[in-house]
Amino acid sequence: MTEPRVAADWYESAGVRGGPRRMLQEDREAGLKVFPEHLVPHLHHEGLAGLGADTRQALLTQHFYQYMLFTSQLETKVVNRGAAMVAHGETDVDLGPGARLDAFKIYSDEAYHALFSLDVVQQVEKTTAVPVLPYDFAPRMARLERTGHAFLPDHGSLAHILQVVAFETVVTRMLARIPRDETVFRVVREVVGDHVRDEVHHHAYFTRYFKELWASLSPATRVKVACAMPHFVDDCLRPDLDPVRSALRTAGVSAELAEEVVRDCYREEVLAAGVRDAGRHTLGLCESVGAFDIPEAREQLHLLGLTD
Numbered sequence: 126m127t128e129p130r131v132a133a134d135w136y137e138s139a140g141v142r143g144g145p146r147r148m149l150q151e152d153r154e155a156g157l158k159v160f161p162e163h164l165v166p167h168l169h170h171e172g173l174a175g176l177g178a179d180t181r182q183a184l185l186t187q188h189f190y191q192y193m194l195f196t197s198q199l200e201t202k203v204v205n206r207g208a209a210m211v212a213h214g215e216t217d218v219d220l221g222p223g224a225r226l227d228a229f230k231i232y233s234d235e236a237y238h239a240l241f242s243l244d245v246v247q248q249v250e251k252t253t254a255v256p257v258l259p260y261d262f263a264p265r266m267a268r269l270e271r272t273g274h275a276f277l278p279d280h281g282s283l284a285h286i287l288q289v290v291a292f293e294t295v296v297t298r299m300l301a302r303i304p305r306d307e308t309v310f311r312v313v314r315e316v317v318g319d320h321v322r323d324e325v326h327h328h329a330y331f332t333r334y335f336k337e338l339w340a341s342l343s344p345a346t347r348v349k350v351a352c353a354m355p356h357f358v359d360d361c362l363r364p365d366l367d368p369v370r371s372a373l374r375t376a377g378v379s380a381e382l383a384e385e386v387v388r389d390c391y392r393e394e395v396l397a398a399g400v401r402d403a404g405r406h407t408l409g410l411c412e413s414v415g416a417f418d419i420p421e422a423r424e425q426l427h428l429l430g431l432t433d
């Protein structure tokens with residue numbers, strides 16, 4: 126068995142151990158955007174072409190807030206729930222003392238990611254005076270729990286661990302490009318860069334973790350896990366559309382137009398293509414252990430539109 130591990134020099138290299146607090150300084154951000162516009166599909170809808178520059182700016186800022194608040198919720202409510210279980214040995218497979226200790230390093234990283242995500246939201250709100258809309262993580266949590274209940278009703282802790290594997294191994298390639306995007310606020314590029322640097326190690330840890338976990342499972346549990354994984358990938362990557370609706374309505378867009386924009390910009394085939402793309406590493410990981418040789422699991426992939 127190979128123990129999953131994070132960086133050997135974590136005490137020196139992790140953001141939480143020695144990284145600086147990132148501060149927004151207005152003079153450094155002149156002429157820059159808070160978030161890349163191309164990552165906000167609804168900004169490009171023709172029905173919104175007539176919006177003024179300030180309103181477009183507010184919509185972009187709301188999208189940035191939602192992404193950061195989603196991150197801080199996800200880290201603390203989903204990833205750290207699982208990381209703590211791994212550290213305490215409260216899982217179906219205990220991968221050794223080093224792996225358990227490293228799970229607490231990940232826990233510390235994620236708590237820090239939640240902290241700096243909220244910190245940068247508050248700094249941007251203060252500078253731009255675009256008020257943060259409330260962000261509700263409950264629908265995402267409900268989707269994740271529903272998948273757990275549907276496929277792993279008798280394996281609560283396993284479901285929680287698999288949710289972490291899914292979130293920690295999907296690759297949001299577009300996000301990884303933000304640190305190099307010179308049109309974006311420097312403070313945002315720095316914060317996203319700090320985050321991506323830590324996550325590279327988490328990705329490696331949970332890839333190894335999943336392989337060892339899979340090897341330890343009974344054939345019957347493998348079927349359940351293989352069926353659940355495509356759903357967990359979909360649950361974590363599919364965007365929430367209610368925050369888009371509220372951002373549009375708050376910007377003064379009519380309910381009717383807001384619905385039309387959401388319908389046009391977030392069509393099912395576009396959403397499924399996004400999940401396929403960002404989820405390909407996780408789905409590839411499942412494929413590599415033979416999970417999708419199981420016909421029931423292939424059926425679930427197909428149902429979700431995740432087959433090529």
Ligand SMILES: [Fe+2]
Pocket residue numbers: 200234235238320324
């Ligand atoms: Fe993180």
Ligand SMILES: [Fe+2]
Pocket residue numbers: 204235293323324327
């Ligand atoms: Fe992580």
